[in-house]
Amino acid sequence: MKETGFYPGCSLQATSREYNESVRALARHLSLPLREIEDWNCCGATAAHSMNHELALALPARVLALAEAQGMEEIVVPCAACYGRLATTHHTLVTDETLRQKTCDTIGMEYSGKLKILNAVQWIEQYVEPLLANAVTHPINRKMACYYGCLLVRPHKVLQFDRVEDPQSMDRLCALCGSEPVDWAFKTECCGAGLSISRTQSVGRLSGAILSDAAERGAEAIIVACPMCHSNLDMRRPAANRSLGQKLDIPVLFITQLIGLALGIPRKELGLDRHFVPVPQW
Amino acid sequence: MSKIGVFICHCGENISATVDCARVAQAAAEMEGVAYATDYKYMCSEPGQQLIRQAIREHNLDGVVVGSCSPRMHEPTFRRACAEAGLNPYLCEIANLREHCSWVHEKGEATTQKAIDIVQGLVEKVRRNQPLTPIRVPVTKKALVIGGGIAGIQAALDIANCGHRVILVEKEPSIGGHMAQLSETFPTLDCSQCILTPRMVEVAQHPNITLYTYAEVESVEGFIGNFKATIRLKAKSVDEKKCTGCGLCTTKCPNKKIPGEFNEGLGTRTAIYVPFPQAVPNKPVIDKEHCNYYQKGKCRVCEKFCPTGAITFDQPDQFITEEVGAIVVTTGFRVLPTSFFPEYGYGRYKDVITGIQFERLASASGPTMGEIRRPSDGTVPKKVVFIACCGSRDPAKGIPYCSKICCMYTAKHAMLYQHKVHDGESTVFYMDIRAGGKNYEEFVRRAIEEDKVNYVRGRVARVYERADGKLVVRGVDTLLGAQQVEIEADMVVLATAGVANPGAEELAQKLHISYDPYHFFAEAHPKLRPVETNTAGIYLAGACQAPKDIPETVATASGAAAKVVSLLSQDDLVREPLVAVVNRCAPPVYSTCVGCFLCQTACPYQAIEREEIKDRQGRVIKTVAKVNPGLCQGCGTCVSFCRSKAIDIQGYSNEQMYAEVNALLNHE
Numbered sequence: 016m017k018e019t020g021f022y023p024g025c026s027l028q029a030t031s032r033e034y035n036e037s038v039r040a041l042a043r044h045l046s047l048p049l050r051e052i053e054d055w056n057c058c059g060a061t062a063a064h065s066m067n068h069e070l071a072l073a074l075p076a077r078v079l080a081l082a083e084a085q086g087m088e089e090i091v092v093p094c095a096a097c098y099g100r101l102a103t104t105h106h107t108l109v110t111d112e113t114l115r116q117k118t119c120d121t122i123g124m125e126y127s128g129k130l131k132i133l134n135a136v137q138w139i140e141q142y143v144e145p146l147l148a149n150a151v152t153h154p155i156n157r158k159m160a161c162y163y164g165c166l167l168v169r170p171h172k173v174l175q176f177d178r179v180e181d182p183q184s185m186d187r188l189c190a191l192c193g194s195e196p197v198d199w200a201f202k203t204e205c206c207g208a209g210l211s212i213s214r215t216q217s218v219g220r221l222s223g224a225i226l227s228d229a230a231e232r233g234a235e236a237i238i239v240a241c242p243m244c245h246s247n248l249d250m251r252r253p254a255a256n257r258s259l260g261q262k263l264d265i266p267v268l269f270i271t272q273l274i275g276l277a278l279g280i281p282r283k284e285l286g287l288d289r290h291f292v293p294v295p296q297w
Numbered sequence: 298m299s300k301i302g303v304f305i306c307h308c309g310e311n312i313s314a315t316v317d318c319a320r321v322a323q324a325a326a327e328m329e330g331v332a333y334a335t336d337y338k339y340m341c342s343e344p345g346q347q348l349i350r351q352a353i354r355e356h357n358l359d360g361v362v363v364g365s366c367s368p369r370m371h372e373p374t375f376r377r378a379c380a381e382a383g384l385n386p387y388l389c390e391i392a393n394l395r396e397h398c399s400w401v402h403e404k405g406e407a408t409t410q411k412a413i414d415i416v417q418g419l420v421e422k423v424r425r426n427q428p429l430t431p432i433r434v435p436v437t438k439k440a441l442v443i444g445g446g447i448a449g450i451q452a453a454l455d456i457a458n459c460g461h462r463v464i465l466v467e468k469e470p471s472i473g474g475h476m477a478q479l480s481e482t483f484p485t486l487d488c489s490q491c492i493l494t495p496r497m498v499e500v501a502q503h504p505n506i507t508l509y510t511y512a513e514v515e516s517v518e519g520f521i522g523n524f525k526a527t528i529r530l531k532a533k534s535v536d537e538k539k540c541t542g543c544g545l546c547t548t549k550c551p552n553k554k555i556p557g558e559f560n561e562g563l564g565t566r567t568a569i570y571v572p573f574p575q576a577v578p579n580k581p582v583i584d585k586e587h588c589n590y591y592q593k594g595k596c597r598v599c600e601k602f603c604p605t606g607a608i609t610f611d612q613p614d615q616f617i618t619e620e621v622g623a624i625v626v627t628t629g630f631r632v633l634p635t636s637f638f639p640e641y642g643y644g645r646y647k648d649v650i651t652g653i654q655f656e657r658l659a660s661a662s663g664p665t666m667g668e669i670r671r672p673s674d675g676t677v678p679k680k681v682v683f684i685a686c687c688g689s690r691d692p693a694k695g696i697p698y699c700s701k702i703c704c705m706y707t708a709k710h711a712m713l714y715q716h717k718v719h720d721g722e723s724t725v726f727y728m729d730i731r732a733g734g735k736n737y738e739e740f741v742r743r744a745i746e747e748d749k750v751n752y753v754r755g756r757v758a759r760v761y762e763r764a765d766g767k768l769v770v771r772g773v774d775t776l777l778g779a780q781q782v783e784i785e786a787d788m789v790v791l792a793t794a795g796v797a798n799p800g801a802e803e804l805a806q807k808l809h810i811s812y813d814p815y816h817f818f819a820e821a822h823p824k825l826r827p828v829e830t831n832t833a834g835i836y837l838a839g840a841c842q843a844p845k846d847i848p849e850t851v852a853t854a855s856g857a858a859a860k861v862v863s864l865l866s867q868d869d870l871v872r873e874p875l876v877a878v879v880n881r882c883a884p885p886v887y888s889t890c891v892g893c894f895l896c897q898t899a900c901p902y903q904a905i906e907r908e909e910i911k912d913r914q915g916r917v918i919k920t921v922a923k924v925n926p927g928l929c930q931g932c933g934t935c936v937s938f939c940r941s942k943a944i945d946i947q948g949y950s951n952e953q954m955y956a957e958v959n960a961l962l963n964h965e
Contacts, residue, residue: 178639178643179639180639180640180643180759181639181642181643181645199764200761200762200763200769201761228763228764231763231764231765232764
């Protein structure tokens with residue numbers, strides 16, 4: 016089977032280790048080869064692209080060039096923010112030859128632009144989904160609210176992934192795991208993102224609105240594919256609950272964790288014990 | 298040896314300020330073939346024209362070059378002057394010394410020299426001009442109107458009232474179009490049906506109008522004055538001669554749950570149906586797609602109950618051919634459905650509706666008998682949000698233009714809602730209010746001031762349905778410092794953009810008329826020829842050109858009708874003879890045309906025909922191209938395609954053009 020390059024980014028090494036663990040557990044369980052890009056660096060995140068355009072291109076470009084130099088044809092980028100940066104940079108470099116040359120000069124490496132960049136959902140759709148029908152041993156018969164956030168689907172012109180306002184891909188995957196995806200209104204609302212540290216209260220208000228809509232529609236868990244979304248909905252739960260004046264204990268799972276559970280992978284391997292809001296035994 | 302007269306105009310100071318006109322005239326007098334040359338301050342004035350006429354007579358001139366303004370301006374003037382003096386008008390040419398020379402250059406020797414060169418070029422051309430006579434084509438005194446909305450109705454009635462016969466083709470089972478769907482009309486709030494339905498009846502009863510409903514134009518051939526249209530009469534499965542319109546079949550049809558087009562999906566209809574009670578003609582058709590008999594092979598309930606035996610299941614589509622002299626295209630428009638708007642729920646929310654759906658709710662003949670009720674549960678909404686510019690003026694949505702009618706109908710909707718639901722609250726989100734029109738601004742002010750409609754200037758980012766079923770409208774109020782606004786609404790009405798009908802592009806190609814990037818049909822000139830197309834004899838009216846309100850639609854329809862009537866009032870049509878001609882010469886060559894017919898594929902007007910040259914025994918010697926002068930627009934595409942140089946445009950032959958260009962280039 017074709018090997019897929021793997022770019023973890025910083026979150027998957029720290030706050031979202033369970034995302035990393037669950038992606039790798041899925042790959043291991045289904046024998047899907049993943050190879051981490053050697054010597055990868057920061058994608059630049061929000062800081063670079065809000066301050067320095069050149070740096071915002073150069074940092075992801077180096078990652079892309081490394082992947083290409085290491086013989087990879089496609090890479091999976093589970094973190095939605097990293098995915099956004101890498102995909103946007105790729106798009107800029109393949110559509111603007113002058114910028115491509117300039118950026119290649121900056122990083123001192125070549126990038127042809129032939130690399131294919133997948134987010135976690137796309138990787139699952141491509142490699143995991145065809146196997147799911149036979150591999151699901153423990154269907155999770157629960158109501159799930161799939162939360163896509165902003166970075167997974169936007170900007171649509173660049174990413175060309177799913178529907179911008181009412182995405183469906185994770186909902187479909189949920190159904191394949193035996194769950195019932197709920198139709199709700201906050202799939203792509205802002206969770207507060209990077210304000211998590213500087214303005215926790217705002218994040219509490221925004222994430223609170225998302226949690227409460229999901230809860231009102233009877234969702235028993237929220238499914239995400241972004242470390243930022245996860246930490247705001249999970250780690251910032253006290254702030255959200257304060258804002259709502261309620262005590263919501265609805266757990267937040269990565270899509271890879273949900274699929275892992277449905278495949279019967281042990282909870283520990285999926286990092287389910289790392290969550291702030293406990294995930295019940297289903 | 299030709300005797301050409303050259304007349305250099307000063308155009309007041311427009312030419313003489315930078316060009317030495319007297320010197321140009323002197324130089325012209327020296328040119329080969331020039332018998333007379335002079336200059337004058339205003340050549341287009343009566344004394345100027347007299348100068349030309351006199352010179353033609355005195356010097357027996359056989360060609361005239363006027364060095365003046367653009368031929369677009371005064372070519373007809375000077376050609377008329379020449380004709381008055383007995384010279385064939387096509388032997389007069391204009392050297393454009395104003396736009397092409399004096400206006401664009403500084404005063405100086407080079408400028409005068411350029412003027413002389415231009416005159417020299419035209420002199421060389423005129424030496425090779427041939428006298429031409431205008432083309433006369435007979436006119437079929439009958440018009441075809443495509444589309445039976447208010448535009449088509451108005452155009453058909455106007456033409457028919459002038460005594461000409463009209464064929465009116467409508468693709469739906471009834472005429473009436475969008476206007477029949479409307480409740481009240483702005484800015485007077487008079488009932489749309491009350492002003493429209495009498496005209497629909499008039500169309501049906503008019504002795505000069507032949508009405509074909511449930512019919513579509515299949516193809517159109519021919520040219521101005523002589524079109525031949527093939528019309529498909531879709532099988533109605535009901536014999537119109539036998540049907541009395543009693544309506545029993547529609548009450549007996551078991552298939553009752555089909556979303557009705559006339560009520561924009563808010564009401565249902567049966568498979569055998571009349572679109573609405575006031576329909577013209579008021580006779581049903583069977584919708585084969587939903588009919589149990591056509592789909593599953595059994596039912597025939599309508600046939601069993603029909604008292605006159607009018608149901609004819611085996612009726613085929615019929616094709617008829619009509620010869621007409623003029624065509625008016627009035628195929629209208631449509632509004633985008635709510636499903637076009639991801640941010641407003643992809644059309645999933647039942648209580649997010651379009652403006653035209655609101656019209657049906659507000660209409661006395663609508664599914665709620667004119668009461669404003671929510672499509673989801675039938676309750677009366679207490680809070681309604683109207684969103685203007687849905688799609689319109691939004692390049693990201695591919696619709697950069699303004700749909701023009703939405704500001705007014707949104708004000709009307711809010712007003713009607715306030716009149717019907719006294720304790721209701723209405724909010725309009727808008728970008729700008731475009732209320733240009735007689736009594737329009739006053740109407741909007743009335744909605745705001747008397748009916749207390751809450752106008753918020755800002756865009757709506759999202760509409761979503763909360764778990765409890767309330768619609769949340771989230772927008773911004775740009776007049777309150779871009780403050781975020783969130784309104785819980787019971788119903789949301791989207792003023793969705795007006796766009797071209799799905800079949801517009803195809804129809805335009807059938808008719809050989811041009812259309813814009815949005816598939817609206819293009820006028821010959823946006824200001825001065827607003828109801829004509831670039832194809833002679835085909836006219837436009839109404840919203841097939843761009844979204845239009847009723848007054849403007851009716852005005853263009855009457856305008857198009859006036860154009861048609863003036864065309865049909867002539868027995869023959871006179872056209873400029875500047876058309877392509879395939880040469881003919883003596884046997885055994887007959888023509889340098891080799892019969893490759895590349896020209897036929899190149900001609901955008903389908904003006905090129907095949908002609909067989911036969912000997913006396915009737916055997917075909919050669920097949921060559923022949924240009925139909927009635928169709929040819931003189932564009933010259935065929936000339937450049939012709940491999941054997943067999944085609945020339947009269948008045949602009951290759952020989953003439955080469956001579957003109959050579960004269961321009963061949964000087965020291």
